[in-house]
Amino acid sequence: MRRALPAALLAFSVLLGWELIVRLLDIPAFLLPGPVAVAEAFWKSRGLLLEHAVPTAGEALVGFFCAAVAGILFGLLINRSSLAERSLYPWLVVSQTLPIIAVAPILVTWFGYGPAPKVMVVTLFCFFPITVATVDGLRDIDPDLIRLMRSFSASRWRTFWMVEVPGVLPFLFGGVRLAVTYCVIGAVIGEWVGSSEGLGFLMIQDKAQFEIPRPRLFAEIALLSVMGVSLFLFVALTQRFLAPWTLKRDR
Amino acid sequence: MRPKLVARKVCVTKGGVHILDGVDLEVAPGRFVALIGPSGAGKSTLLQVLAGLEVPDTGVVEKDGVSLTCPGLVAYMPQSDLLLPWRSVVANVSLGLEATGTPKRTARERATGALKRFGLEEFAQASPVALSGGMRSRVALLRTALLGRDTLLLDEPFGALDALTRRVLQEWLIGVRDELAATIVLVTHDVDEALLLADRVVVLTDRPARVALDLPVNLKRPRTMKLETTEDFVQLKAQLLKALGVLG
Numbered sequence: 001m002r003r004a005l006p007a008a009l010l011a012f013s014v015l016l017g018w019e020l021i022v023r024l025l026d027i028p029a030f031l032l033p034g035p036v037a038v039a040e041a042f043w044k045s046r047g048l049l050l051e052h053a054v055p056t057a058g059e060a061l062v063g064f065f066c067a068a069v070a071g072i073l074f075g076l077l078i079n080r081s082s083l084a085e086r087s088l089y090p091w092l093v094v095s096q097t098l099p100i101i102a103v104a105p106i107l108v109t110w111f112g113y114g115p116a117p118k119v120m121v122v123t124l125f126c127f128f129p130i131t132v133a134t135v136d137g138l139r140d141i142d143p144d145l146i147r148l149m150r151s152f153s154a155s156r157w158r159t160f161w162m163v164e165v166p167g168v169l170p171f172l173f174g175g176v177r178l179a180v181t182y183c184v185i186g187a188v189i190g191e192w193v194g195s196s197e198g199l200g201f202l203m204i205q206d207k208a209q210f211e212i213p214r215p216r217l218f219a220e221i222a223l224l225s226v227m228g229v230s231l232f233l234f235v236a237l238t239q240r241f242l243a244p245w246t247l248k249r250d251r
Numbered sequence: 252m253r254p255k256l257v258a259r260k261v262c263v264t265k266g267g268v269h270i271l272d273g274v275d276l277e278v279a280p281g282r283f284v285a286l287i288g289p290s291g292a293g294k295s296t297l298l299q300v301l302a303g304l305e306v307p308d309t310g311v312v313e314k315d316g317v318s319l320t321c322p323g324l325v326a327y328m329p330q331s332d333l334l335l336p337w338r339s340v341v342a343n344v345s346l347g348l349e350a351t352g353t354p355k356r357t358a359r360e361r362a363t364g365a366l367k368r369f370g371l372e373e374f375a376q377a378s379p380v381a382l383s384g385g386m387r388s389r390v391a392l393l394r395t396a397l398l399g400r401d402t403l404l405l406d407e408p409f410g411a412l413d414a415l416t417r418r419v420l421q422e423w424l425i426g427v428r429d430e431l432a433a434t435i436v437l438v439t440h441d442v443d444e445a446l447l448l449a450d451r452v453v454v455l456t457d458r459p460a461r462v463a464l465d466l467p468v469n470l471k472r473p474r475t476m477k478l479e480t481t482e483d484f485v486q487l488k489a490q491l492l493k494a495l496g497v498l499g
Contacts, residue, residue, distance in 0.1 A: 144330070144331060145333050150304055150325065151302055151329075152322075152346075158349075158350050158352075161345070166335070171336075248336070
């Protein structure tokens with residue numbers, strides 16, 4: 001709790017400063033609404049906002065899950081086969097250079113307005129850091145450790161579970177923490193391009209109209225941010241629970 | 252008596268580098284042999300060949316008269332202690348047993364028993380991260396010994412320790428030598444350590460390595476640090492240093 005204090009204090013001072021500037025300079029709400037106005041807008045539309053937050057969170061979570069599975073599988077494949085490393089790895093890098101905002105409409109044309117293309121956008125957006133983390137983590141495992149396991153005459157399967165899986169976790173959690181902060185953005189991009197529900201959809205609606213919905217647009221952004229931060233904290237807690245040794249400085 | 256471990260005319264070339272050039276070695280059962288040589292001479296490679304981890308290009312390795320071509324017949328302790336930070340001390344000690352398929356509970360019980368016998372039970376639940384270098388070496392040695400194999404190959408087990416801790420560990424190893432009841436091959440670059448611990452010291456030449464000297468150490472046991480000031484010890488040491496080429 002005490003460790004969160006500096007971040008909370010900073011947030012509070014920024015919000016306070018923001019509100020003061022808006023009030024003192026009399027900035028119109030369609031340009032920049034103050035935090036109080038944003039909070040009011042959130043409260044007024046809370047039902048609508050939460051209703052649209054559900055599909056967005058769902059797409060982000062399912063997409064993130066797919067990204068984790070795909071990322072780990074690609075990482076394992078690249079680690080185990082030098083052919084895969086030479087053939088597959090460069091194309092995975094290429095996939096990350098494609099502007100996702102341009103790819104998303106194509107996916108929507110192909111797969112429709114439903115949640116599927118959004119999940120794909122999230123997966124495409126999130127798997128790469130997990131792949132890189134898996135590859136680097138497996139490469140970082142001390143070859144002497146593998147040799148030690150061989151000297152025990154341990155099977156490859158046991159070596160995998162007893163040494164490689166725990167050994168890759170410090171890197172993997174790094175990749176996952178990165179990926180999980182992307183997944184909400186991915187879902188929103190997917191929704192912007194074409195959808196009939198979700199916070200991204202609502203944002204497009206509110207942006208198109210003038211005046212009244214402006215504070216609500218900010219409330220939507222804030223809600224998305226809360227979602228992203230919650231996911232990040234969830235991953236951090238999982239790491240503390242599942243792999244506490246990865247958090248110690250001297251491992 | 253049939254030797255426990257034999258290497259005959261072992262040659263190894265790795266990545267174009269000629270490392271071992273026809274090394275012959277025989278270790279009688281229950282004996283303690285120290286391997287010394289210049290750094291980079293191929294001591295570790297020879298140990299890995301004896302462990303079945305490395306297949307020689309030519310030459311044979313036999314254990315109990317049977318050709319040894321795969322790991323798992325002798326216990327091997329690599330240079331770094333390689334304790335796993337995600338396992339407690341007792342779980343690290345039982346790693347070898349668990350890796351060979353011993354049920355986890357049995358393995359942990361035997362590891363706990365071993366820690367007790369070696370006077371380390373108070374650290375059983377600690378994380379290895381919290382241990383000193385000397386304690387880590389003890390735990391790693393116990394992990395190797397717990398496999399219950401009759402031959403131990405130790406690759407510079409105390410190499411990373413400071414001089415004082417190393418002394419303590421050497422005394423400790425002398426003390427637990429009977430408990431281990433095994434044939435031991437120890438790689439070291441420390442002449443004093445070799446003479447203090449071993450029944451025989453084998454000196455390897457610089458790369459490509461051959462056996463330069465095979466010196467029996469007939470110093471009385473039990474040995475202590477005091478031995479190092481005796482004339483016999485100093486004479487043996489002079490022979491070893493000469494064979495290593497550091498003493499004119």
